[in-house]
Amino acid sequence: MxxxxxxxxxxxxxxxxxxxxxxxxxxxxxxPGRPDGVGDLHRARVSALAPAMAGAFLAMAGGETGFLPESAVGPARQPIGRSVSEGQMLAVRITRAAQGGKGPRLTARLTPEEATRIAAAPGTGPALIARGPxxxxxxxxxxxxxxxxxxxxxxxxxxxxxxxxxxxxxxALEAELDLLAGPEVPLPGGGRLLVHPTPALTAIDVDAGSAAGTRDPQAQLRLNQAAVAEAARQIRLRNLAGPILLDLAGLTVKRREALAEPLRAALATDPLAQLRGLGPLGLFEILRQRIQPPLHEVLGWPPSPLTHGLAALRRAAREAAARPGRRWALRAHPAVLGALRDLPGALAEAEAALGTPLHLHPDPALAPAQSEIEEAAHG
The missing domain is CATH 3.30.420 (Nucleotidyltransferase; domain 5)
Known part of the structure; x- marks a missing residue:
């Protein structure tokens, strides 16, 4: 099941x-202290029309600016200026999280329930009406x-x-989640995938490992068949988005063409992904729709001080559950402790889980990944 x-x-x-x-x-x-906003319902003000971009910018609660495509308001193919005007208040929903310094994507095409909920909210200015699911x-x-x-x-x-x-x-699941925070994915029978996100695209490279030196063409084919299936799985697990290029290991372009259908079939269970074909350089080109931020943006690449800090709080909660009644301290790099203090609710939730205050000890000698959970001295 x-x-x-x-x-x-x-x-x-x-x-x-x-x-x-x-x-x-x-x-x-x-x-939760920094939600991505997807699905949030807002009342927002049209701050500027952008006909050249086929949309408009909307001022939202908290000073954020969202973008409303003309296709997400009014009749199809109608210029944005015929659908909205500057200064107008609109009921909208966030359909795509902010990325790369750009604000969230919005839609004014709401369900009757959403429209009613926003209309019934008090106030007249920009406001967050409800969080998304x-x-x-x-x-x-x-x-x-x-x-x-x-x-x-x-x-x-x-x-x-x-x-x-x-x-x-x-x-076992915890170990697999740990692997998703890094660039390497081992393949069955040897070899690995190397995942390289960039601001423009994500490259996935197949490293044949020990199979690179074999003279058995079937071994190379089996490796790439496994790589195709695992690449599709990793794309979905990591929530990769935008253009994705997959480079197989050691096959001619003609032999790579034979793997197009297996790749298409592996991607078929992912409603956001589409295989666009095999490019002239022999790279499979995949396009995946962005809605929530990709995993590497959430965790950081490499993992951020906040990611290391939250992992330390998980360990502290497990220690407290296993050995109740003790007082605990977190010794960590100052950047890790600073990131935890800046995330609303994180330390309060930790203290609620521990049942006692969590003592924070900055230690510049520790790397961000080397946080230590220790019993605090009573006094």
């Missing part, structure tokens, strides 16, 4: 979709009948499901 596992830890929510065979299919990492809710809607397990009391209450009093992510 398809299963949704939603794990809560201080400052972070990790939600995974697991298929009938126990394989990880989707991963969503959310930081979290990952667990989105997955539950998309996979009706899926089993749902969570160790989050608030999510269990909202979804009206039993609360798991044990972590819902086992050691």
């Amino acid at each position: 398809t299963t949704i596992l939603a794990s809560a830890s201080p400052g972070e929510r990790r939600t995974v979709l697991v298929d009938d065979d126990g394989n990880l299919v989707e991963l969503h990492i959310e930081r 979290d990952a667990a809710t989105r997955l539950a809607r998309a996979h009706l009948g899926a089993a749902i397990r969570t160790d989050s009391p608030s999510l269990a209450a909202r979804l009206r499901i039993p609360l798991s009093h044990r972590p819902v992510l086992d050691d």
